[in-house]
Amino acid sequence: MQRGEQDLVEGAVALAKAPLGRLVSIFEDARPGAAAKRKRVHAALSAHPRRREASFIGVTGAPGSGKSSLVGELALRLAAADTDLAVAVLAVDPSSHRSGGALLGDRTRVRLPAGERRLFFRSQSSGLELGGLGRASFQVCRALRHLFDVVFVETVGIGQSEIEIRVLGDATLVVMPPLAGDHVQFMKAGLMEIPDVLAVHKSDQGEPAEVTYRTLKATLDLSHAGDGTPAPAVVKTSVETGAGLAELCAELRSRAERRRGSFADKEAYFFEGWIRGEFGRYGLRRLPAIGGTAAEFLAASGGFDDAQAAFARALLGDDAPGWSP
């Protein structure tokens, strides 16, 4: 490992902003050559004596429901309540399909004190990915995992294919604006399968939030009757009044502890996702022949970065041009 990389890792572990910012950029870098660097940095991070182990909280909900505002508040509260705790936010905004560019607006809603090392905010564009996360979101989570205690991941919130965030998050928060929908819509949307916690947000707006709250409760009682999984918690929240925020913090943390997934499972899921993105269904069909299940292949290749290169090589031959990690 090069000297500069070592400094970067040390700085990042100490939560200094500049090295952190740069380190995260390495995990966003789509050039094939970046994989080797990423592997070194990742190895150093995961072996670092002062590394942390993050729990991930996925946050989704319709555009404008209040995800960013809420996450900002939660991050501030968590960091204030526990002076050892380090919290990161990774927020994904949609890219323009025309130009590919994006306005990363989530940050605008969140004001974390510039001098506080334990709070970190990073924006990402979704690129042309579906499913609410960006191409590099999982990659960046691989790094944040070792650096923070809690990582919030805010999706684009378009409401489709939210399953990704369910896998990534140890707990998933769905933010509902007042008058989010009626009973049938809640049932139809399949949304009820995603959340560990539902926030009926903007409760300061009074009656409309009450209606949503009651409707949701009724729907949940119905859809969760009988099957063994714990029903999602429903909390009325507002960043205007602070209502429900303490309860929401507590629910999210305890549910994240309870459901905590192994990171290896997440890797396997996103590795498959990467294959699908890079090589389509053809790639996925070839996976069993090349290396068994995603989990087996990852284990055999010695980690995510190597697995990507190995898979590309197996599929495309030695030069393996034209793929990106």
Place this chain on the structure above:
Amino acid sequence: MASRVPKPSTQTPHALVSEGGEPERDRPWIFRTYGGHSSAQASNRLFRDNLARGQTGLSIAFDLPTQCGYSSDHPLARPEVGKVGVPVNSLDDLHVLFEDIPLEKMNTSMTINGTSMWLLALYVALARERGEDPAKLRGTTQNDIIKEYLARGTYIFPPDASMRIIAEMYEYCLEHIPKWNASNVCSYHLQEAGATPAQEVAFALSTAIGVLDLIRERGQFSGDSFATCVGRVSFFVNAGIRFIEEMCKMRAFGELWDEIARERYGVDDPELRRFRYGVQVNSLGLTEAQPENNAWRILLEALGVTLSRDARCRALQLPAWNEALSLPRPWDQQWSLRLQQILAHETDLLEYPDLFAGSPVVASKTEAIKAEARAEIERIDDMGGVRAAVASGYMKSALVRSMAERAARIGRGEQTVVGVNAFAEGLPSPLVGGDDGGLFSVDEAAVREGLEGLEATRRRRDPERARAALDRLRRAAERDENMMEASIECALARVTTGEWADALRGVFGEYRAMTGIEGQSLGLRGRRADEVTRRVETLSRRLGRRPRVVVGKPGLDGHSNGAEMIAVAARDTGFDVIYSGIRLTPEEIVHTAVEEGADLIGISVLSGSHLELAEDVMARLEEAQAGDDIPVVFGGIIPEADIASLTRRGVRRVFTPKDYELVQVMDAIAEVLEEREARAT
């Protein structure tokens, strides 16, 4: 009063006659010049000179710290003190500012919003200490907070608290200073932020409705006294270069206001339903290129609000030919004032009844604007009124959209701007040839004097009285009592501007307005745009991800148009963009860029403090060890002579209004990033 207004003659309909049938001219509108700079002393001299030259009212520009509620020695204030207006730190400054100017004889207009109550309190306290009768004070505190959130940016508190302040000022003024306009609903700034005529009318009238509905709800006035309150609402309107349409807009404004006052508020007295308005003509369309052309634009715009007697303004202030270069110098202001004097005194304009009454063209155009505006007013009403439509971001988005459309039209050459996208070749302007380049500069020595004055005030005052006054203010704020008297006591106790605002920040909190840029597009098209998009695409491949740009507005500067257009254009050409709105500190901007791993910082400054802010930004980047990684570019009102200083500080490119072609600006930014890549490899 009303009986002295001449009437159209019945015998000769083209003439105006007095009560007694004698031929008579109308009295001219009030001539105003917007001014103030450096320090209270310097501004006092300026005011007295202007009054001596025949100006008939005062229109005070305050510096940004005073407008945003900071004393001159606050770190946020330092780069901006005295730059764009006069700093007022305490009652002592007001004594100096109005020395030898009789308050009772003045009609004083104050462009003040976030701290409007404080400035009115200071003015009343000044009258009390000088032994003049506060009840006789005449003038206006601008005090329209809605347009601050939407366009102007000098808000402090959240909407509810700010609206309460406005309502309390109406309640106080109606009782104690009956000739004072507690607020002046503004559409001027909306047009400067892109509003179409119908948007201007609708948003301003919705704002007036918001204020009056609140006052009615608070229940201090009823019946006649509420009607009087409706009658006190005055307006501050823009007049753009499409001057026929603008004249029709004024008629639309008047007719709709009459309708609202009658139907919504049940005001019977037509006098109280009159649309009383002052004007500043459009400045957004005044250009940096061939600046002498602006003189003609200003003239034509002035016609729009004076030609038609039925829709004539009550007060007029004009910008100057060098609007896009710097603040006006005294001579520039004089030149604009002369325009008004010639129009009113040399021409026959004031001898006629309305020239357009009965014109089917004007009537139809007016109706069209009214219909569009009425629909918009209803839409805002349906959303829950102006406060809700601000909070949801609707109104801001609508303005940014209009601004983007305007920028796109100019960029494509569909809207002609002479000297800019048409007839751009021309001889060099001798107006910028003088020693000062046609630019105004702030008197630094005077600024220092002002700072010393602030220290002296703090030293001399009775600290106990100041503390007690602030406590009283806080209590009034918490208990929902009218804060005017408590503010006047603060003024008398030599509380400072920063202390007054801080006390209320503690109670109400602070606010951050929407940027309005989400979901916007400039629809940049054509070969050049495609080329730039491809260039960014290539860069993305070289960088391994999309280049990421942080657009930042440091300091107290509220000019957001440029930053908004740049942010939208950057997204349109394939950059990932972070723009968090106005009034950030250099520290916050650099922190954002570092944390986000930005490839470039683009800073926009129009308030004249670019040198100080560049210094600060570059130092902080160094400190964060990102000086080499993250190139910085600047844009805004930046005099030619300062470009070299910026470059010396490490700024890579500097853009000014001449760079109106956004595609080209984006191309230049891509180039800066390519240069960085070349250096790195």
